[in-house]
Amino acid sequence: MRPNLTALATRREMLRSTALGFGWLALADLLATESRAAETGRSGRPDPLALKKPHFEPKAKRVIFLFMHGGPSQVDTFDYKPKLAEHDGKPLPFAKPRVVSGPTGNLLKSPFAFKQYGQSGAWVSELFPHIGSKADELCFIKSMHGSNSRHGGALLELHTGSDTFVRPSMGSWVTYGLGTENRDLPGYLTICPTLSHGGVNNYSSAFLPAAYQATPLGSAGAPINQVTVPFVKGTTPAAQQRLELDLLAGLESERAGGADAATDGRLQSFEMAFRMQNTAPAVQDLSKESAETLKLYGIDDKVTESFGRQCLMARRYSEAGVRFVQCSHSYKWDQHENLKKDHTSNAREVDKPIAGLLTDLKARGLLKDTLVIWAGEFGRTPVAQGKDGRDHNPHAFTIFLAGGGVKAGFSLGATDEYGYYATEDKVHIHDLHATILHLLGLNHEKLTYKHAGRDFRLTDVHGNVVKEIIA
Structure with missing residues (x-):
């Protein structure tokens, strides 16, 4: 179950200032987990193209x-x-x-x-x-x-x-x-x-x-x-394509040892091709x-x-x-x-x-x-x-x-x-x-x-x- 971040936010100051900060450390880890989850695709794997912060303020984008x-x-x-x-x-x-x-x-x-x-x-x-x-x-x-x-x-x-x-x-x-x-x-x-x-x-x-x-x-x-x-424009209905991609990702995640880099890259390319159809x-x-x-x-x-x-x-x-x-x-x-x-x-x-x-x-x-x-x-x-x-x-x-x-x-x-x-x-x-x-x-x-x-x-x-x- 996803945490109620609104409730957590109201308790941040208390956790930071009590119990020598151990509660705040736990919360920080929880929020980091949430952040990582936001950078994953439907398959649950990390999204390599998720927006990342530069090392310092850029002049070019x-x-x-x-x-x-x-x-x-x-x-x-x-x-x-x-x-x-x-x-x-x-x-x-x-x-x-x-x-x-x-x-x-x-x-x-x-x-x-x-x-x-x-x-x-x-x-x-x-x-x-x-x-x-x-x-x-x-x-x-x-x-x-x-x-x-x-x-x-x-x-x-x-x-x-x-x-x-x-x-x-x-x-x-x-x-x-x-x-x-x-x-x-x-x-x-x-x-x-x-x-x-x-x-x-x-x-x-x-x-x-x-x-x-x-x-x-x-x-x-x-x-x-x-x-x-x-x-770029497929002939298969989008809903069916989505089911097919989810099935492939699910089968791969259940495979012993998990996906290798080559297979993971191919699945990500399928996902990109699917998203590109509308854009x-x-x-x-x-x-x-x-x-x-x-x-x-x-x-x-x-x-x-x-x-x-x-x-x-x-x-x-x-x-x-x-x-x-x-x-x-x-x-x-x-x-x-x-x-x-x-x-x-x-x-x-x-x-x-x-x-x-x-x-x-x-x-x-x-x-x-x-x-x-x-x-x-x-x-x-x-x-x-x-x-x-x-x-x-x-x-x-x-x-x-x-x-x-x-x-x-x-x-x-x-x-x-x-x-x-x-x-x-x-x-x-x-x-x-x-x-x-x-x-x-x-x-x-x-x-x-x-x-x-x-x-x-x-x-x-x-x-x-x-x-x-x-x-």
């Missing part, structure tokens, strides 16, 4: 990660290097990295013009006029660096913190730490995820419980009209959006429609309570040749949708507590590969963030005069992860999970919060 698969060139997008144009065709005047992806030649100037935007005076390439118009909302980090020059390792490092082992993705760590704000939707969604360079390992929960793995919507290259939660169809239905909103995201243009739909769905799911949403522009930014042609095409597909997302989030009051991140897995060399391409470069690249407690109209870090190496206020991917968690109110050193006899965390034994970018 949710994340939208805009992933540019392939490695955009920093010296052709946001890291303006006049010396590169001045010394075009000349040899690099200092040593290239000891480990490189492939052979490269002399310095290659950017084929794109740069100009300054906004009160911040941020230099932005002509590739991104719409994003440039949002410069005073953006926080650039121009001194990013990673540990791996190959796509597979670099993608895994950016997404999971490790370029060599299978580890939980950052979206999984975030939902593990905070739970979800809407129990009728997953805590972590990835839209059009890549199927290469690590594939599912980039958004898996690895050794964390299965509930923290991302729910994929579509995949890289899938037709945009298929980028929805598949089969997901409305969230992923863009037909209710106004013509002005569709135009804002570029959905009225075949060039920008695909990524525009991703960005609009990210806004809708974030607004509905999904904790972490990733949009992927896959796999297009790997210009070992045809840099001008292909970077131009790629940028045109994402420029207007990203600016539209930032505009829409701000208009709805969501940008202040939504952390938007734009990044590739690495940058590219300022020296040429072939006639008009650039090789992989993990030693320096640029990302930007917006909203969610970061400084607006701000730039941190610098590269050398040609953009090959990060030189000032260097930020490693581990530092980025630590900072993302910090903005969400999570201490990256305390967000741990015991596995195989040791405590693991997203940043492993590394990472420092980049306090300079925090508003």
Whole structure:
């Protein structure tokens, strides 16, 4: 029988002050039991996606990660290097990295013009006029660096913190730490995820419980009209589905030894699928959006429609309570040749949708507590590969963030005069992860999970919060 909490509350002060406090200790345990019960599902098992308190007051509640698969060139997008144009065709005047992806030649100037935007005076390439118009909302980090020059390792490092082992993705760590704000939707969604360079390992929960793995919507290259939660509307009446799920849970709880982690995860996925039937169809239905909103995201243009739909769905799911949403522009930014042609095409597909997302989030009051991140897995060399391409470069690249407690109209870090190496206020991917968690109110050193006899965390034994970018 459940206790009468109203009656208990009226006796709290008495119990605390009598019998040396033993009564109060008993009551505290009773209330803790009640709290734990509130975090369990119908099966009686703990609910892994129950809302959890952060370690400290957060600046952001949710994340939208805009992933540019392939490695955009920093010296052709946001890291303006006049010396590169001045010394075009000349040899690099200092040593290239000891480990490189492939052979490269002399310095290659950017084929794109740069100009300054906004009160911040941020230099932005002509590739991104719409994003440039949002410069005073953006926080650039121009001194990013990673540990791996190959796509597979670099993608895994950016997404999971490790370029060599299978580890939980950052979206999984975030939902593990905070739970979800809407129990009728997953805590972590990835839209059009890549199927290469690590594939599912980039958004898996690895050794964390299965509930923290991302729910994929579509995949890289899938037709945009298929980028929805598949089969979300069942044909079996809801009452019958509920009976079936309760029966499965009951049978499993009676099994000798109880449920194992794999079975428990599957039962939880069934429960999530059941709850999503009433919520997901409305969230992923863009037909209710106004013509002005569709135009804002570029959905009225075949060039920008695909990524525009991703960005609009990210806004809708974030607004509905999904904790972490990733949009992927896959796999297009790997210009070992045809840099001008292909970077131009790629940028045109994402420029207007990203600016539209930032505009829409701000208009709805969501940008202040939504952390938007734009990044590739690495940058590219300022020296040429072939006639008009650039090789992989993990030693320096640029990302930007917006909203969610970061400084607006701000730039941190610098590269050398040609953009090959990060030189000032260097930020490693581990530092980025630590900072993302910090903005969400999570201490990256305390967000741990015991596995195989040791405590693991997203940043492993590394990472420092980049306090300079925090508003």
